[in-house]
Amino acid sequence: MSEEMNRYLKNVKLWMFGMSRKTVRGIIQELQNHIVESAHAMGGPSTVGTVVSGMLPPRKMAKMYKQIYGYGMLFKVIFIIIIIFLSIWTVPIWEVANPNFSTNFVFLILIVVLFFVGSKVGIRMALVAGFSAFITRFIILGLIAAIAGEHGIIQGGAMFAFLLASALLILVAFLPARTIKKWEERKALELPLPQLYETHTCPRCEAVIPANLKFCSECGGRIY
Amino acid sequence: MKNIREEWIRELKKGSISLCLLAVIARGKKYGFQIIKELREASSGYYDLKEGTLYPALHRLEKRGYLKSQWVTQESGMPRKYYSLTDKGIAVLREAKAEWKNMVRSVDNVLEAKK
Numbered sequence: 001m002s003e004e005m006n007r008y009l010k011n012v013k014l015w016m017f018g019m020s021r022k023t024v025r026g027i028i029q030e031l032q033n034h035i036v037e038s039a040h041a042m043g044g045p046s047t048v049g050t051v052v053s054g055m056l057p058p059r060k061m062a063k064m065y066k067q068i069y070g071y072g073m074l075f076k077v078i079f080i081i082i083i084i085f086l087s088i089w090t091v092p093i094w095e096v097a098n099p100n101f102s103t104n105f106v107f108l109i110l111i112v113v114l115f116f117v118g119s120k121v122g123i124r125m126a127l128v129a130g131f132s133a134f135i136t137r138f139i140i141l142g143l144i145a146a147i148a149g150e151h152g153i154i155q156g157g158a159m160f161a162f163l164l165a166s167a168l169l170i171l172v173a174f175l176p177a178r179t180i181k182k183w184e185e186r187k188a189l190e191l192p193l194p195q196l197y198e199t200h201t202c203p204r205c206e207a208v209i210p211a212n213l214k215f216c217s218e219c220g221g222r223i224y
Numbered sequence: 225m226k227n228i229r230e231e232w233i234r235e236l237k238k239g240s241i242s243l244c245l246l247a248v249i250a251r252g253k254k255y256g257f258q259i260i261k262e263l264r265e266a267s268s269g270y271y272d273l274k275e276g277t278l279y280p281a282l283h284r285l286e287k288r289g290y291l292k293s294q295w296v297t298q299e300s301g302m303p304r305k306y307y308s309l310t311d312k313g314i315a316v317l318r319e320a321k322a323e324w325k326n327m328v329r330s331v332d333n334v335l336e337a338k339k
Contacts, residue, residue, distance in 0.1 A: 055274075
């Protein structure tokens with residue numbers, strides 16, 4: 001309909017990269033409708049440019065939606081595949097086969113990737129990513145130990161360090177996700193609407209009270 | 225009113241937008257532009273929402289299960305997204321309304337107290 005509108009919507013779409021395609025399609029269609037209807041109310045198609053120039057910058061607009069929907073399933077799967085792949089090469093055994101290879105370096109890359117996933121993809125996904133890394137490392141270590149047989153005895157201290165480093169990966173993913181979630185909850189544009197809760201009736205005064213109370217808030221009677 | 229910081233007014237609005245949106249949509253299924261218009265008229269211009277505030281707020285309410293949406297194709301061929309309240313949204317609106325009235329009454333009492 002208008003070059004300005006198309007350019008604006010294209011940029012919003014670009015900034016929503018990584019979100020589910022269906023969601024993006026719906027958002028873009030809704031914004032397009034809004035622009036068309038606003039222009040219509042303002043006097044016709046010639047005002048589309050004015051409407052678009054009064055809208056939020058594409059990056060800001062996309063960011064608001066990204067906070068709500070996060071990354072799509074395809075991207076989540078890709079992140080997990082990358083994390084599993086990197087985790088395989090962090091098991092401190094590959095240096096034995098190739099002294100030039102540094103598992104510590106891969107470990108650092110894995111930390112950066114986990115931190116990114118934790119801060120961008122949400123708390124549930126952060127936990128999945130952290131545990132994927134944790135489990136992968138143990139599976140690879142177990143496989144190598146099984147192949148090496150009695151030549152591959154792992155000492156208690158090394159095993160403890162390995163366990164600690166693996167647990168650290170879960171924390172690296174989880175902590176930024178949790179911090180960002182708390183931060184966004186504070187910033188979120190919403191009235192903290194009352195959550196619906198289970199209720200029951202007080203046997204003494206018949207007042208309807210929350211189910212988790214041990215004493216009636218009206219008459220003070222004990223709830224059995 | 226110039227002595228009042230804009231930030232405070234913004235916080236007041238922010239704290240009541242979701243409730244107002246639910247109340248407007250409770251009167252029948254509506255689409256985005258229509259909601260902006262009705263909200264502006266009903267509030268005598270106090271709530272003049274920008275699209276960057278309205279649509280993400282609607283999507284957030286939908287994700288929480290308070291709203292449901294439906295695409296309806298217009299005669300012009302343009303699909304339009306209509307929002308309506310879910311059962312959960314109706315229940316939440318009822319409680320939120322009661323709580324809001326309670327708060328307004330309490331604040332009025334405090335503001336108008338003689339002693």
